[in-house]
Amino acid sequence: xxxxxxxxxxxxxxxxxxxDAAVRTFGQRGYMAAxxxxxxxxxxxxxxxxxxYLNSKEDLFTACIRRExxxxxxxxxxxxxxxxxxxxxLWSGLAAFFTHTARHPDxxxxxxxxxxxxxxxxxxEVAAMRTEIVAFVTQLILEAAREAHRDPDLPERxxxxxxxxxxxxxxxxxxxxxxxxxxxxxxxxxxxxxxxxAGLGNLMEGRHWTPPDDEAGVGAGEAQTGRTSPVR
Amino acid sequence: xxxxxxxxxxxxxxxxxxxDAAVRTFGQRGYMAAxxxxxxxxxxxxxxxxxxYLNSKEDLFTACIRRExxxxxxxxxxxxxxxxxxxxxLWSGLAAFFTHTARHPDxxxxxxxxxxxxxxxxxxEVAAMRTEIVAFVTQLILEAAREAHRDPDLPERxxxxxxxxxxxxxxxxxxxxxxxxxxxxxxxxxxxxxxxxAGLGNLMEGRHWTPPDDEAGVGAGEAQTGRTSPVR
Amino acid sequence: xxxxxxxxxxxxxxxxxxxDAAVRTFGQRGYMAAxxxxxxxxxxxxxxxxxxYLNSKEDLFTACIRRExxxxxxxxxxxxxxxxxxxxxLWSGLAAFFTHTARHPDxxxxxxxxxxxxxxxxxxEVAAMRTEIVAFVTQLILEAAREAHRDPDLPERxxxxxxxxxxxxxxxxxxxxxxxxxxxxxxxxxxxxxxxxAGLGNLMEGRHWTPPDDEAGVGAGEAQTGRTSPVR
Amino acid sequence: xxxxxxxxxxxxxxxxxxxDAAVRTFGQRGYMAAxxxxxxxxxxxxxxxxxxYLNSKEDLFTACIRRExxxxxxxxxxxxxxxxxxxxxLWSGLAAFFTHTARHPDxxxxxxxxxxxxxxxxxxEVAAMRTEIVAFVTQLILEAAREAHRDPDLPERxxxxxxxxxxxxxxxxxxxxxxxxxxxxxxxxxxxxxxxxAGLGNLMEGRHWTPPDDEAGVGAGEAQTGRTSPVR
DNA sequence: TATGAATGAGTTTTCATTCAT
DNA sequence: CATGAATGAAAACTCATTCAT
Numbered sequence: 018x019x020x021x022x023x024x025x026x027x028x029x030x031x032x033x034x035x036x037d038a039a040v041r042t043f044g045q046r047g048y049m050a051a052x053x054x055x056x057x058x059x060x061x062x063x064x065x066x067x068x069x070y071l072n073s074k075e076d077l078f079t080a081c082i083r084r085e086x087x088x089x090x091x092x093x094x095x096x097x098x099x100x101x102x103x104x105x106x107l108w109s110g111l112a113a114f115f116t117h118t119a120r121h122p123d124x125x126x127x128x129x130x131x132x133x134x135x136x137x138x139x140x141x142e143v144a145a146m147r148t149e150i151v152a153f154v155t156q157l158i159l160e161a162a163r164e165a166h167r168d169p170d171l172p173e174r175x176x177x178x179x180x181x182x183x184x185x186x187x188x189x190x191x192x193x194x195x196x197x198x199x200x201x202x203x204x205x206x207x208x209x210x211x212x213x214x215a216g217l218g219n220l221m222e223g224r225h226w227t228p229p230d231d232e233a234g235v236g237a238g239e240a241q242t243g244r245t246s247p248v249r
Numbered sequence: 250x251x252x253x254x255x256x257x258x259x260x261x262x263x264x265x266x267x268x269d270a271a272v273r274t275f276g277q278r279g280y281m282a283a284x285x286x287x288x289x290x291x292x293x294x295x296x297x298x299x300x301x302y303l304n305s306k307e308d309l310f311t312a313c314i315r316r317e318x319x320x321x322x323x324x325x326x327x328x329x330x331x332x333x334x335x336x337x338x339l340w341s342g343l344a345a346f347f348t349h350t351a352r353h354p355d356x357x358x359x360x361x362x363x364x365x366x367x368x369x370x371x372x373x374e375v376a377a378m379r380t381e382i383v384a385f386v387t388q389l390i391l392e393a394a395r396e397a398h399r400d401p402d403l404p405e406r407x408x409x410x411x412x413x414x415x416x417x418x419x420x421x422x423x424x425x426x427x428x429x430x431x432x433x434x435x436x437x438x439x440x441x442x443x444x445x446x447a448g449l450g451n452l453m454e455g456r457h458w459t460p461p462d463d464e465a466g467v468g469a470g471e472a473q474t475g476r477t478s479p480v481r
Numbered sequence: 482x483x484x485x486x487x488x489x490x491x492x493x494x495x496x497x498x499x500x501d502a503a504v505r506t507f508g509q510r511g512y513m514a515a516x517x518x519x520x521x522x523x524x525x526x527x528x529x530x531x532x533x534y535l536n537s538k539e540d541l542f543t544a545c546i547r548r549e550x551x552x553x554x555x556x557x558x559x560x561x562x563x564x565x566x567x568x569x570x571l572w573s574g575l576a577a578f579f580t581h582t583a584r585h586p587d588x589x590x591x592x593x594x595x596x597x598x599x600x601x602x603x604x605x606e607v608a609a610m611r612t613e614i615v616a617f618v619t620q621l622i623l624e625a626a627r628e629a630h631r632d633p634d635l636p637e638r639x640x641x642x643x644x645x646x647x648x649x650x651x652x653x654x655x656x657x658x659x660x661x662x663x664x665x666x667x668x669x670x671x672x673x674x675x676x677x678x679a680g681l682g683n684l685m686e687g688r689h690w691t692p693p694d695d696e697a698g699v700g701a702g703e704a705q706t707g708r709t710s711p712v713r
Numbered sequence: 714x715x716x717x718x719x720x721x722x723x724x725x726x727x728x729x730x731x732x733d734a735a736v737r738t739f740g741q742r743g744y745m746a747a748x749x750x751x752x753x754x755x756x757x758x759x760x761x762x763x764x765x766y767l768n769s770k771e772d773l774f775t776a777c778i779r780r781e782x783x784x785x786x787x788x789x790x791x792x793x794x795x796x797x798x799x800x801x802x803l804w805s806g807l808a809a810f811f812t813h814t815a816r817h818p819d820x821x822x823x824x825x826x827x828x829x830x831x832x833x834x835x836x837x838e839v840a841a842m843r844t845e846i847v848a849f850v851t852q853l854i855l856e857a858a859r860e861a862h863r864d865p866d867l868p869e870r871x872x873x874x875x876x877x878x879x880x881x882x883x884x885x886x887x888x889x890x891x892x893x894x895x896x897x898x899x900x901x902x903x904x905x906x907x908x909x910x911a912g913l914g915n916l917m918e919g920r921h922w923t924p925p926d927d928e929a930g931v932g933a934g935e936a937q938t939g940r941t942s943p944v945r
Numbered sequence: 946t947a948t949g950a951a952t953g954a955g956t957t958t959t960c961a962t963t964c965a966t
Numbered sequence: 967c968a969t970g971a972a973t974g975a976a977a978a979c980t981c982a983t984t985c986a987t
Binding site: 047048049050104105108130131133134135136174175178179181182183184185186187188189190192193200203204205206207208209210211212213214215216217218219224225226228229 | 279281282336337340362363365366367407410411413414415416417418419420421422424425432435436437438439440441442443444445446447448449450451456457458460461
């Protein structure tokens with residue numbers, strides 16, 4: 018099943034077939050539940066060949082993560098054409114992001130769900146990609162501020178937090194959209210722009226939402242639902 | 250190792266110790282990589298006892314999810330005291346959320362990372378909790394609109410999307426805060442309020458961000474980074 | 482479940498309850514599949530008490546075998562009243578046998594199925610009972626020959642073989658009757674008498690069925706259905 | 714231990730070796746007491762290979778039953794050449810049966826002892842074989858009646874009972890012969906023919922052994938050896 | 946290049962059995 | 967007399983990984 022069993026293909030092609038099979042299997046079954054047997058069969062190859070080309074399950078998974086991460090970042094970068102005003106860039110970058118995650122659900126699952134849940138090594142791999150995207154978005158925010166002729170006296174960390182939140186919201190929306198039939202990429206992008214843009218605008222103009230000083234007991238009072246040991 | 254090896258405790262106590270050990274192990278190693286052996290040892294008990302009380306790895310995991318989900322929702326609800334204006338409720342709910350996730354990183358990992366990646370059954374369990382929280386936030390948004398004497402003609406789905414995005418952003422920020430030393434719960438909450446509140450305000454007043462009509466090629470152009478099979 | 486949970490019974494009674502539960506469980510589940518937990522619960526006692534009274538699973542099983550074997554032999558002996566002519570004794574002994582096995586299917590299963598399949602020790606225990614019954618039947622055959630004023634020049638071993646065959650047939654019929662609704666003990670007994678009596682009569686009168694001398698290849702030619710090693 | 718450890722054999726061969734080891738182990742230890750570890754070691758293979766080829770303990774056991782059942786039926790059918798008069802057929806079939814069970818004691822134990830005591834599924838498997846053999850014997854009985862020009866007005870169920878008894882006797886004799894050194898297959902066969910043939914002859918001629926009408930108390934009087942609960 | 950044959954090491958799970966009260 | 971609490975030991979099964987061809 019899967020790819021038609023043709024003999025003697027060039028290595029590069031075979032490798033892609035294996036990665037296809039692996040992404041699909043990892044995405045659907047999860048990293049640990051996916052067996053090399055299943056992947057090999059889906060790729061239409063024998064198991065030793067998989068090992069010959071990809072070395073080990075870990076390496077195979079890493080290869081999947083890298084390929085999918087690259088595809089996703091490239092899709093986003095390709096979407097957000099420089100030259101446009103910052104808000105337009107953000108919009109089209111988001112649209113490209115949602116389009117891509119919708120078209121490659123298994124790849125998205127690998128990146129967003131699997132890679133982050135199975136060991137530091139893999140998590141670091143996606144973290145790199147995420148960092149890149151967050152940086153990109155941060156860039157856009159600052160650029161937008163510049164375009165609006167506002168001196169961005171937003172503190173460094175705050176801007177990072179904002180970008181982080183924006184990206185996090187995008188990720189959540191991507192999951193939500195993938196699980197909710199009938200939601201288009203454009204709708205998701207619009208929702209997010211609506212949600213975020215005005216807030217950003219306000220911030221750039223120095224209008225912050227101010228937390229009340231006195232928050233007697235915020236975070237205190239912990240409803241102790243039976244936990245025994247202190248916390249960790 | 251782990252809990253001090255005290256003999257002959259009443260069942261209820263032992264069960265909590267086991268859950269503590271399990272949450273910690275599942276949170277750190279992941280569901281599949283966590284072995285019952287390790288959990289038992291960390292709990293200071295023999296494996297058969299774990300099975301006697303918690304039945305199976307699946308049941309144990311479910312029990313963890315339930316306990317942590319309950320603790321988290323209760324923390325949030327306890328934080329967001331009704332009676333306050335909606336924005337204050339949102340703020341304090343968020344603060345409680347970030348406080349809780351920071352204090353219980355393993356519990357948070359179980360809920361946010363592990364439960365969602367290891368089978369529909371577990372995913373459903375957290376989905377329920379998430380739905381509850383999203384509903385709560387949706388409530389708050391509508392209430393805020395009412396308080397602002399704005400006719401909330403926001404379409405149903407849009408509000409859902411907003412709440413979804415807000416919660417998603419909160420989740421991402423929680424991860425980020427846990428990974429970035431020195432970020433306090435209040436800071437995270439403030440960032441998110443800043444990010445979201447003005448946007449929400451605009452929306453409530455009917456000022457939408459309008460996507461450009463013509464987006465020739467949005468989502469097209471897929472950077473083909475070597476994928477072989479069509480897409481799936 | 483099972484016996485009503487009454488406290489503080491004399492030891493003898495409790496022991497019988499345990500044996501009842503054990504026979505039932507062993508008979509239905511099989512020796513190995515029966516768990517001490519299940520037996521204890523069915524007996525309405527705690528597991529340690531079972532161990533206190535019966536020592537171990539092996540001892541418990543042995544106790545079951547002994548009790549059931551005793552009950553069966555006594556039933557048969559009680560059925561075959563001495564004083565009657567030999568054929569009538571055989572008949573009524575058989576009837577008693579079929580009646581008992583029909584009334585105590587679990588006990589019969591313990592003796593005939595379980596005890597013989599789970600280790601030499603248990604097998605020896607039933608073998609003793611079986612030997613006793615076979616001896617009894619042998620007795621009856623010889624007596625019958627005497628009654629018929631036939632000099633029993635039947636060779637020792639042949640008589641043993643006959644008794645063995647008769648008992649074996651009875652056992653098979655007991656199983657068959659237990660599995661076939663509507664077959665009464667008297668029917669089974671009659672079938673067996675019909676089957677055996679005339680043959681015995683012939684033998685006693687010296688009329689043997691003579692095997693053909695030349696049996697070229699009897700038992701040879703073994704259809705070799707794939708067996709690898711010689712035979713054992 | 715066991716088969717010589719030769720590496721890299723074709724699958725079919727290894728499978729037979731495994732079945733050999735399994736039959737031996739199951740026959741001697743019993744189904745439940747036999748461990749896959751022991752079987753694998755005896756077969757000179759690692760456990761995973763056993764699972765790879767035979768799937769599970771249940772499947773392995775079923776495969777054993779099937780192989781041994783096939784071998785036994787084929788041996789019997791090959792022994793009882795059609796064309797001979799019915800008594801000769803019966804004789805040579807029996808001889809073949811006793812020869813086979815004597816040569817393959819473990820196979821016989823698997824079929825006669827183990828398969829019938831460890832779950833309906835396995836029992837059904839041998840039941841099928843037994844049914845086949847009983848039918849074969851029934852055939853022979855009717856044929857014999859025809860040959861003797863006797864109108865076989867033997868009632869259906871009675872003939873079944875007879876065949877059942879005959880087969881049961883044969884089974885018991887096989888066990889007995891296996892346990893008693895020095896008993897040959899021909900002796901067993903002769904014993905059984907002597908036991909049965911004249912009786913069958915009588916029956917076919919309508920001479921039944923008639924049970925006494927009045928059997929006051931047959932089956933009653935149950936020697937109550939301590940049973941507590943009613944009976945079941 | 947490609948694979949059928951094979952395994953070491955580990956997993957979850959179960960059970961007879963025993964303390965301490 | 968009776969039991970809730972606890973475990974050592976082993977069983978079935980799986981999987982990533984590697985030879986030998």
